[in-house]
Amino acid sequence: MPSSFSALAERFRFLLPAGWRPAHPVVPVVRLSGVIGAVMPLRQGLSIAAVAPALERAFATRDAAAVAIVINSPGGSAAQSHLIFRRIRALAEEKKLPVFAFIEDAGASGGYMLACAGDEIFADPSSLVGSIGVIAAGFGFDKLLDRFGVERRLHTAGTSKAMLDPFSPERPEDVARLKGIQAQIHAMFVALVEGRRAGRLKGEREELFSGAVWAGAEALELGLVDGLGDLRAVMRERFGEKVRSKPVAVARPGLLARVLGRREPTIGDGGLIDPAAALLAVLEERAAWSRLGL
Numbered sequence: 402m403p404s405s406f407s408a409l410a411e412r413f414r415f416l417l418p419a420g421w422r423p424a425h426p427v428v429p430v431v432r433l434s435g436v437i438g439a440v441m442p443l444r445q446g447l448s449i450a451a452v453a454p455a456l457e458r459a460f461a462t463r464d465a466a467a468v469a470i471v472i473n474s475p476g477g478s479a480a481q482s483h484l485i486f487r488r489i490r491a492l493a494e495e496k497k498l499p500v501f502a503f504i505e506d507a508g509a510s511g512g513y514m515l516a517c518a519g520d521e522i523f524a525d526p527s528s529l530v531g532s533i534g535v536i537a538a539g540f541g542f543d544k545l546l547d548r549f550g551v552e553r554r555l556h557t558a559g560t561s562k563a564m565l566d567p568f569s570p571e572r573p574e575d576v577a578r579l580k581g582i583q584a585q586i587h588a589m590f591v592a593l594v595e596g597r598r599a600g601r602l603k604g605e606r607e608e609l610f611s612g613a614v615w616a617g618a619e620a621l622e623l624g625l626v627d628g629l630g631d632l633r634a635v636m637r638e639r640f641g642e643k644v645r646s647k648p649v650a651v652a653r654p655g656l657l658a659r660v661l662g663r664r665e666p667t668i669g670d671g672g673l674i675d676p677a678a679a680l681l682a683v684l685e686e687r688a689a690w691s692r693l694g695l
Contacts, residue, residue: 426466426640428501429459429647430632433470433485437511438478446477449484452651456485459649460492466640467499468492469632470519476510476532479586486593489518501639503632504528509614510536513625514590517597522626523635524617530625533590534612535583543570598624 437447459468470489476482493500502519504512509532516522516530524530546553546568553568564575591610595602602609604623620626628635636644 424464425643425645427462427464427645427647428467428469428636428640429462429465429649430469430471431455431459431649431651432473433515433651434473434505436477437474437485437515438481447474447485447651448478448481449488452485453488455649455651456488456492460496460498462647462649465496465498466644467501467636469501469503469636469646470515471503471505471632472508472512472515473505474509474512474515475507476512476514479511479514479535479590482511482514483589483593486514486518489515493518493520501632501635503635504530504617504626510534514593516626517594521628523628523630524620524626525631526616526618526629528617528620529614530617530620531609532612532614533594533610535587535590536612537579537583539565540567541571542568601627 431452433447433452435446459465462468489500492498499521500519502508502516502522504516504522504524505528507529508516508522508524509529513531513533543553555563555566555569557563561575561578563569565571565579587610594610602624609623609625615623615625617626617629621629630638632646636646
């Protein structure tokens with residue numbers, strides 16, 4: 402009789418009072434997908450402001466056995482990556498819940514920093530993992546202006562205010578300053594990875610932190626991930642066949658809000674969509690993925 406009641410309760414569990422429902426492990430799932438820190442007119446990137454509410458809801462889930470973070474990101478802002486990482490770790494310690502990170506297409510650069518918030522990291526054999534480095538990219542248009550006889554007029558208060566201005570010749574002192582900033586951020590990133598992956602990293606330090614990226618299988622050999630597998634398979638292995646995944650969506654602006662340009666206004670656009678800025682944002686996002694061959 403008890404077994405038949407359990408089977409019946411399982412079949413119609415959604416109709417039963419909460420106290421009568423069969424107890425199954427619950428794992429809230431937060432999906433972090435896209436370029437980190439990029440805010441575009443029709444597509445919002447990952448930022449602490451955007452993802453914090455979803456993280457709070459996930460860790461507040463009643464009877465949660467763990468929290469899963471699914472990552473698909475080529476990286477982006479170092480600051481936003483670190484802020485999201487810290488929020489995940491703070492909530493995990495506050496709620497005493499283990500965190501499992503799952504890398505899909507890419508967990509690279511800032512995307513890998515997010516993965517390091519997991520107590521364990523899993524990837525697909527074909528996932529791209531790593532890129533533990535810092536990059537700054539841009540264009541120089543000063544020779545183009547000279548060719549067409551365009552005069553650049555730039556006035557600043559502060560000798561470094563126009564550092565690396567794309568319409569002015571590059572100055573060695575500006576490049577040296579930029580590299581110094583990059584070195585500080587890289588050192589923070591390295592310390593974070595070494596702290597979170599202590600005792601698990603297997604590759605040479607110089608190789609691991611060179612900014613290189615690896616497929617999931619090789620990342621496993623280097624100790625950058627703990628295993629190969631997907632969310633469903635790993636959660637069933639850890640918590641049993643009856644484990645339930647509970648998606649917790651990261652809120653995005655509605656379609657109408659995006660079309661009407663409800664976002665942080667930029668100087669000169671009146672808060673409405675600037676086609677040139679939109680195109681540039683799309684190209685920058687595409688470039689971030691292209692660096693990984695995706």
